Amino acid sequence: TNDRDRASFMDTLPFEYPCFGLGDYRESAFKIMDANGMSTCDLRYVSHKMYEGKPKLEGLPATFATEESGCSTLEITMYDKYADIEVVLIYTAFDKLDVITRSAVITNKSEKPFKITRALSACVDFDTDKMDMITLNGSWARERAVERCRLHHGKQLVDSCRGESSHQNNPFVALCDNNADEDKGEVFGFNFVYSGNFYAQAEVTQHKKTRFLMGINPLDFEWLLEKGESFACPEVVMVHSDEGIGKMSRTFHDLYRNNLIRGEYKDKRRPILINNWEATYFNFDTDKLIDIAKEASKLGIEMLVMDDGWFGHRDSDNSSLGDWFVYEKKLKGGLKYLVDEVNKLGMKFGIWFEPEMISPDSELYKAHPDWAIQIKGRPLTLCREQYVLDYSRKEVRDHVYGMMKKILDSANIEYIKWDMNRQLSEVGNEVFPPERQREIWHRYVLGVYEMQERLLTDFPDLLLENCAGGGSRFDAGMLYYSPQIWTSDDTDAIERCRIQYGTSMVYPASSISAHVSASPNHQTGRLTPFETRGNVAMAGAFGYELDLTKLTDEERALVRKQVAQYHAYYDIIQNGDLYRLVSPFENDVCCAWEYVSADRSEALLTFVVTKCRVGFTTFIRLRGLDPEKRYQDVETGRIYSGDTLMNVGVNLSRYWKDSESLICYFREVTE
Numbered sequence: 001t002n003d004r005d006r007a008s009f010m011d012t013l014p015f016e017y018p019c020f021g022l023g024d025y026r027e028s029a030f031k032i033m034d035a036n037g038m039s040t041c042d043l044r045y046v047s048h049k050m051y052e053g054k055p056k057l058e059g060l061p062a063t064f065a066t067e068e069s070g071c072s073t074l075e076i077t078m079y080d081k082y083a084d085i086e087v088v089l090i091y092t093a094f095d096k097l098d099v100i101t102r103s104a105v106i107t108n109k110s111e112k113p114f115k116i117t118r119a120l121s122a123c124v125d126f127d128t129d130k131m132d133m134i135t136l137n138g139s140w141a142r143e144r145a146v147e148r149c150r151l152h153h154g155k156q157l158v159d160s161c162r163g164e165s166s167h168q169n170n171p172f173v174a175l176c177d178n179n180a181d182e183d184k185g186e187v188f189g190f191n192f193v194y195s196g197n198f199y200a201q202a203e204v205t206q207h208k209k210t211r212f213l214m215g216i217n218p219l220d221f222e223w224l225l226e227k228g229e230s231f232a233c234p235e236v237v238m239v240h241s242d243e244g245i246g247k248m249s250r251t252f253h254d255l256y257r258n259n260l261i262r263g264e265y266k267d268k269r270r271p272i273l274i275n276n277w278e279a280t281y282f283n284f285d286t287d288k289l290i291d292i293a294k295e296a297s298k299l300g301i302e303m304l305v306m307d308d309g310w311f312g313h314r315d316s317d318n319s320s321l322g323d324w325f326v327y328e329k330k331l332k333g334g335l336k337y338l339v340d341e342v343n344k345l346g347m348k349f350g351i352w353f354e355p356e357m358i359s360p361d362s363e364l365y366k367a368h369p370d371w372a373i374q375i376k377g378r379p380l381t382l383c384r385e386q387y388v389l390d391y392s393r394k395e396v397r398d399h400v401y402g403m404m405k406k407i408l409d410s411a412n413i414e415y416i417k418w419d420m421n422r423q424l425s426e427v428g429n430e431v432f433p434p435e436r437q438r439e440i441w442h443r444y445v446l447g448v449y450e451m452q453e454r455l456l457t458d459f460p461d462l463l464l465e466n467c468a469g470g471g472s473r474f475d476a477g478m479l480y481y482s483p484q485i486w487t488s489d490d491t492d493a494i495e496r497c498r499i500q501y502g503t504s505m506v507y508p509a510s511s512i513s514a515h516v517s518a519s520p521n522h523q524t525g526r527l528t529p530f531e532t533r534g535n536v537a538m539a540g541a542f543g544y545e546l547d548l549t550k551l552t553d554e555e556r557a558l559v560r561k562q563v564a565q566y567h568a569y570y571d572i573i574q575n576g577d578l579y580r581l582v583s584p585f586e587n588d589v590c591c592a593w594e595y596v597s598a599d600r601s602e603a604l605l606t607f608v609v610t611k612c613r614v615g616f617t618t619f620i621r622l623r624g625l626d627p628e629k630r631y632q633d634v635e636t637g638r639i640y641s642g643d644t645l646m647n648v649g650v651n652l653s654r655y656w657k658d659s660e661s662l663i664c665y666f667r668e669v670t671e
Contacts, residue, residue, distance in 0.1 A: 006022075006023060007022075007023030008023075010022055010023035010024045011023055011024055011025050011026070012207055014125035014127075014209075015123065015125065016076070016089060016123060017029050017030060017043060017078065017087065017089055017104065017123060018030070018123060018211075019031070019040075019041040019042060019043055019080075020039055020040065020041065020118065021039055021040030021041065022040060022041075022042055026203055026205055026211050027155070027201060027203055027211065027213055028118065029118070029119075029120040029122075029123045029213055029215070030043065030087065030104075030106075030116075030118060030119060030120070031116075031117045031118035031218070032083065032085065032114050032115060032116055032117060033114065033115040033117050033222075034083055034112070034114045034115075035112045035113065035114060039117070041080050041083055041085060042080050042082065043078040043079065043080050043085070043087055044078060044079060044080070044081075045076065045077075045078055046077045046078060046079045046086075047076075047077045048074060048075060048076045048077065049074075049075050050072060050073065050074050050075075051072070051073055052070065052071075052072055052073075053065050053070075053071065053072075053073060054071050054073055054092045054101075055073065055090065057103055057232045057234070057235060058232055059232070059446050059449060059450065060193075060194075060232055060234050060235070060446075060449065060477075061193050061194075061234075061235075061260075061449060061476070061477045061478075061479075061480030061481065062101070062103070062193055062234075062235040062260075062480070063092075063101055063193070063235065063237065063255060063256075063259045063260050064259055064260070064262070065092075065094075065259070066258060066259060068258070069094060069095060069096050069097070069258055069259060070094075070095045070096075071092050071093060071094045071095055072092070072093050072095070073090065073091065073092045073093075074090075074091045074092075074093075075088050075089070075090050075091075076088070076089040076091075079109075083110065083114065084108070084109040084110030084111075085106065085107070085108060085109065085110070085114070086106070086107045086109050087104055087105070087106050087107075088104065088105045088107075089102070089104050090102065090103045090104065090105065094255065094259070097239075097251050097254060097255055098239060098240040098241065098251055099237060099238065099239050099240075099251060099255055100238045101235050101236065101237050101238065102121055102122040102235065102236045102238060103121050103232065103233050103234065103235045103236070104119070104121060104232075104233045105230055105231070105232050105233070106119060106225065106230060106231045106233070107225075107228075107229070107230040107231075108225040108226065108227055108228065108229055108230075109228075110227065111227055112227070113224055113225060113226045113227065114224075114225055115222050115223065115224050115225070115435070116222065116223040116225060116231055117218060117221065117222055118218040118221070119215065119216060119218075119221075119223070119231060119233050120199065120213050120214060120215030120216070120218075120233070121192070121214060121215040121216075121233040121234055121235065121236045122190065122212075122213065122214050122215065122236035122238065123211065123212070123213050124188070124211070124212045124238070125209060125210070125211050125212075126175070126188075126209060126210040126211075126212065127209060128208070128209070128210060129151055129153075129204045129205075129208040129209065129210050130151075130177070130178055131151050131175045131176060131177065131178065131202075131210060132148050132149065132150055132151065132175070132176050132177070132178055132180070133148070133149055133150075133151055133156055133173060133174070133175055133202050134146065134147070134148045134173065134174040134175075134176065134245070134505070135147050135148075135158050135169065135170070135172070135173055136169070136170035136172055136502050136503075136505060136506075137158070137168060137169055137170075138167055138168065138499075138502075139167050139168060140167050140469055140470060140472070140489065141470060141488055141489050141490035141495075141523055142488075142490065142495065142498070142499065143167050143170075143470065143471035143472070143474065143487070143488050143499055143502070143503075144170055144471065144474070144499060144502035144503045144505070145498060145499075145502055145585065146501070146502045146505065146583070146585050150178065151175075151202055151204050151210060152204060153204045153206075154203070154204060155201055155202070155203045156201065156202045156203075156204075157199070157200070157201040157202075158173065158200050158201075159197070159198060159199045159200065159201075159217050159219075160196075160197050160198050160217065161197050161217055161219050161220070162197070162423035162424060162472075163196055163197060163388075163423055163424030163427070163441060163444060163445075164195065164196065164420065164423060164424075164468055164472050164473050165192075165194070165195050165196065165198060165472065165473050165474070165475040165477070166423075166472050167469070167470070167471060167472040169198075170474065170475065170506070171191060171192035171194060171198040171200065171214075171475055171476075172189070172190065172191045172192075172200075172505065172506045173189075173190050173200045173202070173212070173214070174187055174188065174189045174190070174245065174248060174505070175187070175188045175190075175202060175210070175212060176188070176245065180244055180245060181244055181245065182244050182245050182246040182579070182580055183243065183244045183246060183623070184243065184244045185244050185245075186240075186241070186242055187239075187240070187241040187244060187245055187247075187248045188212075188238065188239070188240055188241075189237075189238070189239040189240075189241070189248045189249075189251075189252065189506070190212065190214050190236055190237070190238055190239075191236070191237045191239075191252065191476055191506050192214055192215070192234065192235075192236055192237075192475070192476070192477075193234055193235040193236070193237060193260075193475075193476040193477050193480070194216065194234040194235075194445070194475065194476075194477045195445055195448065195449075195473050195475050195477035195478055196216070196441060196442065196444065196445035197216060197217035197219070197220075197221070197441055197442075198214070198215070198216065198217055199213070199214065199215055199216065199217040199218060199219075200212075200213070200214045201213050201214075214236045215233060215234070215236070216233065216234065216442060220427070220438055220441065221438060221441060221442065222435075222438035222439065223438075223439050223442065224435050224436055224439070234477070237252070237255065237476065239251045239252055239255075245505070246578075246579055246580060246623075249504060249505055249506065249578060249580075250577050250578060252505075252506045252507070252508075253507070253508035253509075253577075253578060256476065256479060256507065256508055256511065257508050257510060257575065260476060260479050260480055261479055261480070261483045261510070261511070262480070263456060263460065263483065264460060264461045264462070264463070265463050265483045265484075266483060269570060270463065270483070270484065270510075270541050270542075271302035271303040271348055271415075271463075272300070272301050272302050272303070272542050272543055272544075272563060272566060273301065273302065273303040273304070273305050273348075273350065273415070273543040273544070274292060274293075274296045274301050274303070274304055274305065274543065274544045274545075274548060275305040275307055275417075275515065275543060275544070275545050276288075276289060276292060276304070276305065276306060276307050277307035277308065277352075277545060278491065278517050278518060278522055278545045278546055279292060279545070279546055279547035279548070280292075280547065281309070282308065282309040282314065282315050282316055282317075284306075284309065284330065285330045285331070285332065286330070286331050286332050286333060286337070286338050286341075289304065289306060289338060289342075290338070290341050290342070291549050292304065292547065292548050292549060293341070293342045293345050293347055294345060295548035295549050295551075296345075296347065296544075296548055297345040297346055297347050298556075299548065299556060299559045299560055299563060300559075300560060300563035300564070301347070301543075301544060301548075301559075301563065302347060302348060303347055303348040303349065303350055303414070303415060304342050304347055304348075304349055304350070305349075305350035305351070305352065305415060305417060305543075306338075306349070306350070306351050306352065307352040307417065308352050308354070308419075309327070309330065310326065310327055310330060310331060310335075310351070310352070311323055311324055311325060311326065311327055312324075312325070312327060312359075312362060312363070313327060313329070314327055317384055317385060317386075318359070318361060318385045319359050319361035319362060319385075320359055320361070320362050321354055321357040321358050321359040321362060321386050322357070322358040322359060322362045322363070322364030322365060322389070322400070323359075323362045323363050323364055324353065324355075324400070324403035324404055324406075324407060325403070325406075325407075326407075335407070335410055335411050336410055336411040338411075339411035339412050339413065340411070340412075343412055348414045348415065349411070349412060349413055349414060349415070350413065350414060350415025350416065350417065350463070351407070351413050351415070351416060351417070352416075352417045352419060353404060353416060353417070353418055353419065354418075354419040354420065354421060355389075355400050355401075355404060355418065355451065356388060356389055356391060356420050356448065357386045357387070357388060357389060357420070357421065357422065358371065358372055358386065358387050358388075358389050359385060359386050359387075360382075360385070360386075360387065361385075364399075365387070368396075368399075370429070370430055371389055371390055371393070371396050372387035372388065372389060372390065373387065373388045373389070373390045373424060373425075373426065373427055373428070373429065373440070373444075374387075374426050374428060374429065374430075375426045375427075375428040376428070376430050378426055380426060381425045381426060383421075383422035383423065383425075384421050384422050386421070386422060388422065388424050388425075390429050390440070390444070391443075391444045391447030391448055391451070392429070392432070392439070392440045392443035392444050392446075392447055393429065393431060393447075396447075397447050397450065397451055400451070401451055401454060401455070404455070405458065408458075408459060408462075413462075414461065414462065414463060415462065415463040415464075415465065416455070416462060416463075416464050416465070417465050417467055417486065418452070418464060418465070418466050418467065418482070419467045419468065419469075419486075420466075420467070420468040420469070420472070420473060421468070421469045422469070423472075424441070424444065427440050427441055427444075428440065445477075449477070449481070452464065452481040452482070453481065456481060463483070463484075464481060464482040464483075465482050465484050465485065465486060465513055465541075466478040466481065466482040466485045466486070467485065467486035469489060470486060470487070470488040470489030470490065471485070471486070471487050471488045471489075471499070471503075473485070474487060474503065474507065476506075476507075479507070479511055483510065483511065483541075484510065484511050484512070484513045484540075484541040485507075485511055485512075485513060486513045487499060487500060487503055487512050487513055487514060487540065489523070490523045490524070491515055491517035491521060491522070491523065491545055492517075492521040492523055492524040492526050492528065493521075493528045493532050493533045493535075493536040493537070493608075493659065494524075494526060494528065494532075494608070494610050494659055495523070495524060496514065496536050496537070497536060497584045497591045497608055497610060498584045498585065498591075500512055500514065500536070500539055500540065501580060501583065501584055501585070501591065501593070502585075504578055504580065504593075508574075508578075509539055509540050509541075509573050509574060509578065509595070510540075510541060510574040510575070511540075511541070512539065512540030512541060513540060513541045513543070514536065514537040514538075514539060514540035514541065514542060514543070515537055515542075515543045515544055515545035516530070516533045516534050516537045516543070516544045516545065516546065516559075516562070517533065517544075517545045517546050518545075518546040518547070519533065526659070527659070528659045529659060529660060529661070530555055530558045531558065531660075531661060532608060532659050532660060532661040534558065534561075534562040534565075535606055535608065535661045535662070535663050536606075536608065536661070538562070538565065538566055538569065538573065538606075538663070539573065539593065539606060540573075542562075542566045544559070565663070569595075569604055569663075569665070571597075572595045572596075572597050572602055572603075572604050573595050573604065575598070576595035576596055576597050576598070576604070577595065577596045577597075577598070577624055578593065578594070578595055579593065579594045579595075579596065579622070579623040579624050580593050581593055581594055581605075581620055581621070581622070581623065582620065584610055587610075588610065588611055589609065589610065589611060589612070589613050589616055589618075590607065590608060590609050590610055590616075590618065591607075591608050591610060592605065592606065592607045592608070592620050593605075593606055594606070594622055594623065594624070596623075596624035596625065600624065600625055600626045600629065600642075600668075601629075601667070601668040602665070602666060602667050602668065603622060603624070603625060603631065603645075603665075603666040604663065604664070604665050604666075605620065605622060605650065605663065605664040605665075605666070606661065606662075606663050607620060607652055607661060607662050607663075607664070608659075608660075608661040609656040609657070609658065609659065609660045609661065610658075610659070611658055612656050612657055612658050612660075616653075616656060617653035618652050618653060619648065619649035619650065619651055619652070619653070620649050620650050620652055621645070621646055621647065621648070621649035621650075622645040622646050622649065622650070622666075623646060625642035625645055625646055625666075626642045627641065627642045627643035627646065628641075628642065628643070629641070629642045629668050629669075630642070630668065630669040631645060631666040631667065631668055631669065632666065632667055632668075632669050633650075633664055633665070633666055634665045634666070634667055635664060635665065639669055640666075645666070650664060
């Protein structure tokens, strides 16, 4: 070894898990603060082992192996002999997919405690700076907009410090060739299986190399590790594609459908639901909900979901979070009576909770004001007239879970919408010692995971849908517990084209909860045809979010048609390969996407005119078909070769109006 110039080459070599303080001045993956206040660590290779299968990460969501999709794991043990710290790097390669997952487990082997101040999950050093960075950014009601930029010298970062993965930045980054598109070019995708503060950074160095890091956000993070204790870093999923961005997405979709989503509804068909939120908001009672359910049952809708307002004395969003008992003034006869009446109509019943929150105007807050996350002596910041419950504390979780279980035990409830409507602030409590206060950010997320795991253990047939003010926790961590997530509070079909397009970069259609809502839309005021609202919502876990009792006869007929279509197309949408054909971020006139069955015998094309232009003409070229096969457009009866559909396309030139759309179903001709 060249000890004379160690600091020089430390700053140039690629590292698997770079440590702070040894001469590598790029961003590090691991940093500590020892008992002497020193932060340097020197991890060296000790040993490795390989085995079939994949280990679990204690208390954390992660991908898993199945019999159909085997995998192999490599564990590399590293050790700092001066600080007596062991780090095991865990890599799992999936046999049938271009996927490697990464995590790390840190163990204190010494007699003295130390603090972890930075514990990222993955580091990849690339031997180039000629790459683009793709991220999914936005805000409330406009989540996961696709943004692409050329890497430049220095650091390019997306992160969250809000206590949630956030509306603003999704925990996903792709690094790709400068000329990569949906169909060609090399792409490396990274997704963090975590629902709290995250950090993802690409750093172009002085030597025109690129270092990419992903993990828990080190901002305001510390973790005290006592003798013999271990800390598990959440998992990063890394996907490689040599056929563009589209193949990267399809790989993520296959992995998450088969090796992340689990439980009763992993492969089971999801019910079509009607949610009463945009139909009634807080202004409902038992009779109104039963009226909606009666209409729904006639139209083929399979579940009624009672949203916010059924508990405490909740008539607005100013009270009662934390009081998870029935508001008898609204639900006369009680919850069981309502559920039984809905079940008599042949429908399932679901219910809304916001278990992580507490209202100042609630019995729970009056009894336990210290259960809200807070810093003693400082005023608490309100958001939506609510505080955040301290899920880092077991007694808080136990109490809330007890109330939820009592509700679920009282009636035949088969679905929960789990909401979370504000970010964390003034993060602290009066229970933890000073040296553990900065652990609350991570312990909060672990508490949420524990609660949802407990819920699914006690009620294994439950369909859980996560929500966080719409899409602020649309992440792979949540998908481990809920097979679908409310994608955005913006239900406008044209806006949803963008939101769902961006979401599909990583997450499969089966996870994208999407509803047909009223027109004019409640968020944008836009007028949109009923058919288009259905066509766009069909690109996900399908449902309705409007007052069915106010529909015209024509609209009722369209609901029946949409319900029938969704049943007919369910398998190809939920399990097929997605091809994004026209991007709403690059085309201001239209967008289009396509699903293709695994055997390439059928395809489903959706085309939406987002803003019409005079003289607009277009051919939409399909992808993923067999060029030798013949396909029939079932609606028109026309027959095309796969080669023609992919190289010439479908002629969709006609007089279009704003927000019009169509679905084309192509089936292989075998005669």
